[in-house]
Amino acid sequence: MPDLEDGESAEVQGSAATPYVIKNTGGVFSCTCPAWRNQSHPIERRTCKHIRKLRGEDAEKERLGGELPARAASSTKAGSGPPLLLAHAWDNACDLTDWWMSEKLDGVRAYWDGKQFLSRQGNVFHAPDWFVAGLPATPLDGELWMDRKKFQKTVSVVRRQDKGDQWRDIRYLVFDAPSRGETFEERMDFLRDAFDGATADFAEVHNHELCRSEPHLLEELARVESLGGEGLMLRQPSSKYEVGRSSTLLKVKTFHDAEAVVIDHQAGRGKHKGKLGSLLVKLSDGTEFSVGTGFSDAQRAAPPTVGSSITFRYQELSDGGVPRFPSFVGVREMADSPVLPAAKPQSTPANRISVPTESAENSSDEQPAETAADLTRYFEFSDAKSHKFWEISRRGNDVTVRYGRIGTNGQTRTKSFTDEAKATAHLEKLVGEKTGKGYEEA
Numbered sequence: 136m137p138d139l140e141d142g143e144s145a146e147v148q149g150s151a152a153t154p155y156v157i158k159n160t161g162g163v164f165s166c167t168c169p170a171w172r173n174q175s176h177p178i179e180r181r182t183c184k185h186i187r188k189l190r191g192e193d194a195e196k197e198r199l200g201g202e203l204p205a206r207a208a209s210s211t212k213a214g215s216g217p218p219l220l221l222a223h224a225w226d227n228a229c230d231l232t233d234w235w236m237s238e239k240l241d242g243v244r245a246y247w248d249g250k251q252f253l254s255r256q257g258n259v260f261h262a263p264d265w266f267v268a269g270l271p272a273t274p275l276d277g278e279l280w281m282d283r284k285k286f287q288k289t290v291s292v293v294r295r296q297d298k299g300d301q302w303r304d305i306r307y308l309v310f311d312a313p314s315r316g317e318t319f320e321e322r323m324d325f326l327r328d329a330f331d332g333a334t335a336d337f338a339e340v341h342n343h344e345l346c347r348s349e350p351h352l353l354e355e356l357a358r359v360e361s362l363g364g365e366g367l368m369l370r371q372p373s374s375k376y377e378v379g380r381s382s383t384l385l386k387v388k389t390f391h392d393a394e395a396v397v398i399d400h401q402a403g404r405g406k407h408k409g410k411l412g413s414l415l416v417k418l419s420d421g422t423e424f425s426v427g428t429g430f431s432d433a434q435r436a437a438p439p440t441v442g443s444s445i446t447f448r449y450q451e452l453s454d455g456g457v458p459r460f461p462s463f464v465g466v467r468e469m470a471d472s473p474v475l476p477a478a479k480p481q482s483t484p485a486n487r488i489s490v491p492t493e494s495a496e497n498s499s500d501e502q503p504a505e506t507a508a509d510l511t512r513y514f515e516f517s518d519a520k521s522h523k524f525w526e527i528s529r530r531g532n533d534v535t536v537r538y539g540r541i542g543t544n545g546q547t548r549t550k551s552f553t554d555e556a557k558a559t560a561h562l563e564k565l566v567g568e569k570t571g572k573g574y575e576e577a
Contacts, residue, residue, distance in 0.1 A: 233372055236369055251267075397416055449461045512566065
């Protein structure tokens with residue numbers, strides 16, 4: 136049976152229009168299918184029919200230490216959560232011209248079932264009667280939203296159970312009506328009619344406009360982010376409301392890279408017990424926070440040393456100036472103290488992948504020179520419709536290719552040869568093919 140090494144991923148065609156992605160992260164196998172995502176088991180105990188098909192039943196039983204979880208073969212139990220349409224991230228390749236564009240709201244997703252608000256997990260939001268007055272008795276999909284950069288305050292209000300006056304600062308912005316109309320345009324027509332002159336004082340239809348071109352998309356993304364917004368959502372024209380993650384709904388956000396100094400190691404728990412759990416880091420302005428994601432198993436076993444500088448990726452700054460959703464990228468040797476750059480959009484919605492020439496375990500003041508036996512070359516290709524990277528490396532007799540959309544980790548494949556000469560010839564052949572197709576070495 137084929138298998139995935141740590142960090143590798145593979146696409147498997149399921150019942151959805153787009154393939155599901157299976158990934159091995161430190162021995163934890165994940166799948167983007169709803170059956171894996173909606174299980175109640177811890178992530179290290181989850182499996183699904185796509186993973187079992189790829190790895191085999193016996194390999195999965197051995198990984199999980201016995202019989203497979205009873206719910207692994209089927210999707211989540213009915214009633215555990217509302218039937219929501221979920222988004223994929225834009226891959227920079229799909230042409231979004233004539234798609235419906237709206238601001239991505241930094242609020243709390245809420246499904247109105249005709250009587251009450253439900254969270255993605257099926258928990259009830261206890262909104263006051265005066266807040267829900269005037270809402271139609273039909274399912275609605277929207278966001279409980281206070282304002283840009285007010286996510287924490289919004290959460291603190293909607294989680295309360297006293298139905299208090301704090302809800303007066305919240306608005307319910309509706310962006311779909313799951314049961315009304317086949318196409319997105321028909322559902323939006325229903326919403327406009329339903330809320331035209333309605334008495335729902337705390338709800339309104341979220342604004343959408345047609346995307347004219349990619350420059351228009353990037354211009355609108357920059358405008359929204361300059362106002363403190365989170366990003367954009369794009370809906371495919373004439374699309375249906377599909378339950379689960381769908382390529383008809385795409386999110387477009389800018390991520391930022393910055394540097395920080397490691398000041399402490401925080402111990403891991405659960406599957407990371409005995410290894411690094413997170414890094415406590417500090418910015419030059421004194422802001423301290425933890426970075427707990429983005430590490431491989433090897434990096435958790437031998438983490439960056441205290442005093443070293445790391446590069447991390449984040450979405451935006453919180454009200455207190457703390458990077459939100461920080462993720463480890465790599466170790467970086469800095470001559471000066473790290474400074475967090477202003478949160479501003481880059482030239483493309485997703486940052487280019489950082490490709491360190493050395494691993495974290497080999498990060499020292501005197502880096503060994505790259506030799507013919509330890510070679511890595513990185514290429515990129517961009518046109519009006521796609522932005523892709525391609526990386527090839529040789530380690531002894533093994534040639535490894537990593538490829539994908541810029542802004543993603545991509546997929547990795549390794550081929551072994553009987554000697555280094557054949558491996559080198561294969562590498563040069565592939566490089567020639569890629570440069571012939573317009574890839575340029577970065």
